[in-house]
Amino acid sequence: MEPLRAVRGMNDVLPGETPSWQRLEAAFSRMAGLHGFCEVRTPYVEPTALFARAIGETTDVVEKEMYSFVHHDDALTLRPEGTAGAARAYIEHKVHDREPVTRWWYIGPMFRAERPARGRYRQFFQAGMEIFGDPGPACDAELIDMLMGFLGTIGVREAEVLLNSLGEGESRARYRDALRAFLLPHQDALSVDSRRRLDTNPLRILDSKSEQDQEIVKTAPTILEHLSDADRAHFDGLRRLLDGLGTPYRVEPRLVRGLDYYTRTLFEIQGAKDKLGAQAALLGGGRYDGMIESLGGPATPAIGFAAGIERLLVAADPPAVKRVVDVLVCPLGQAALSKGLELGRELRRSGTATEVECRGASMKSMLRRANALGASIAVVVGDAELSAGIVQMKELAAHSQQAVPRDQIVALVARRVAELGGAS
Numbered sequence: 001m002e003p004l005r006a007v008r009g010m011n012d013v014l015p016g017e018t019p020s021w022q023r024l025e026a027a028f029s030r031m032a033g034l035h036g037f038c039e040v041r042t043p044y045v046e047p048t049a050l051f052a053r054a055i056g057e058t059t060d061v062v063e064k065e066m067y068s069f070v071h072h073d074d075a076l077t078l079r080p081e082g083t084a085g086a087a088r089a090y091i092e093h094k095v096h097d098r099e100p101v102t103r104w105w106y107i108g109p110m111f112r113a114e115r116p117a118r119g120r121y122r123q124f125f126q127a128g129m130e131i132f133g134d135p136g137p138a139c140d141a142e143l144i145d146m147l148m149g150f151l152g153t154i155g156v157r158e159a160e161v162l163l164n165s166l167g168e169g170e171s172r173a174r175y176r177d178a179l180r181a182f183l184l185p186h187q188d189a190l191s192v193d194s195r196r197r198l199d200t201n202p203l204r205i206l207d208s209k210s211e212q213d214q215e216i217v218k219t220a221p222t223i224l225e226h227l228s229d230a231d232r233a234h235f236d237g238l239r240r241l242l243d244g245l246g247t248p249y250r251v252e253p254r255l256v257r258g259l260d261y262y263t264r265t266l267f268e269i270q271g272a273k274d275k276l277g278a279q280a281a282l283l284g285g286g287r288y289d290g291m292i293e294s295l296g297g298p299a300t301p302a303i304g305f306a307a308g309i310e311r312l313l314v315a316a317d318p319p320a321v322k323r324v325v326d327v328l329v330c331p332l333g334q335a336a337l338s339k340g341l342e343l344g345r346e347l348r349r350s351g352t353a354t355e356v357e358c359r360g361a362s363m364k365s366m367l368r369r370a371n372a373l374g375a376s377i378a379v380v381v382g383d384a385e386l387s388a389g390i391v392q393m394k395e396l397a398a399h400s401q402q403a404v405p406r407d408q409i410v411a412l413v414a415r416r417v418a419e420l421g422g423a424s
């Protein structure tokens with residue numbers, strides 16, 4: 001029978017890789033805690049209408065990439081990103097009534113039916129943060145500065161911040177008209193999607209994936225030329241703060257990113273272009289000052305970002321960690337098995353990561369397994385030795401063996417594991 005395979009674009013993370021994931025997630029939650037963020041966990045499934053309203057009907061994500069289904073009479077969608085769900089939860093639980101500024105972080109799987117490629121999957125993990133209630137630009141600068149520091153600590157080198165401002169309503173309306181006027185004479189050369197969006201959402205044409213569209217928009221007017229005084233002051237303020245912090249960035253006036261909710265500050269951090277190619281956006285984020293109100297909450301400024309964990313791992317390229325346990329207990333013969341299980345239990349209670357070889361294997365194969373597990377010590381429990389009240393402790397790297405009284409083995413192993421730099 002043909003074995004079944006995972007869904008295309010959805011990956012298994014095997015135990016060889018999970019330590020790197022765990023370390024990255026721990027580093028992220030540590031950084032979040034240091035900056036006053038609390039973890040939020042929202043459902044993986046939300047009403048389809050939430051994403052249509054928050055992300056925008058005419059975005060690629062909503063038009064083409066959502067895993068949507070109807071269950072009984074409910075139109076539901078596997079979340080393609082975390083911001084809409086966080087905003088819904090913020091409003092639903094009236095968090096705005098309890099605190100003037102809310103800082104949330106999350107890590108979890110997101111789902112988009114995109115064409116799979118290196119760094120682009122259909123189930124992928126995002127680590128993100130959202131700040132509600134702070135209009136910036138100081139917290140915008142703090143967020144970007146924090147992210148550059150974080151990328152450094154996880155080993156991502158040559159990361160680059162791309163920065164833009166999308167302005168608010170008035171600036172956007174002016175820019176929309178200017179962009180449309182620029183694109184109209186080119187409409188026959190635009191892709192089918194972009195021609196359609198000329199009327200509905202011309203900004204989306206700026207981040208069209210079609211090469212011919214990209215060629216045309218290269219010379220398009222930029223939004224920075226159309227910012228209102230207030231939007232310009234916000235953007236200049238952000239730039240001054242970043243300059244003051246010594247955080248480098250490149251202004252990219254045609255950066256729009258694929259979600260309609262952004263206002264004012266917009267940023268992307270790229271890295272590992274040699275390995276990720278077109279998927280070099282390690283993370284993206286920005287302000288979405290209109291979303292909370294548009295979803296039925298009180299007018300509340302907001303900013304956030306999300307990083308793709310798979311991309312961060314490619315960029316950071318963390319070394320593999322093999323160690324699984326410190327000690328393998330090797331019972332010699334069936335009769336010693338229950339004594340071996342007992343010793344295993346005691347070792348773990350003392351904090352030593354221990355596995356007991358339960359299969360009744362030969363000495364040679366047990367020692368081979370101890371090495372494969374990355375154990376530093378094997379404790380051999382044999383019937384004859386036990387009746388004499390001893391066990392054999394083998395240190396694998398040194399190829400040494402010593403007889404140890406049974407009542408001293410737990411403390412001795414714990415000490416030797418610590419001296420050898422064990423995992424537990």
Ligand code: HAM
Pocket residue numbers: 080081082083112114119120121122123124125126128129130257258259281282283284285286287288303304305306307308309310311
């Ligand atoms: P996004 O730019 O759509 O923004 O995604 C953020 C990051 O998620 C990307 O930079 C990338 O690292 C990763 N990512 C996106 N799609 C994929 C994929 N198909 N495969 C692998 N990784 C992917 C958002 O999702 C916004 N919610 C960010 C945000 C939070 N803005 C404000 N708050």
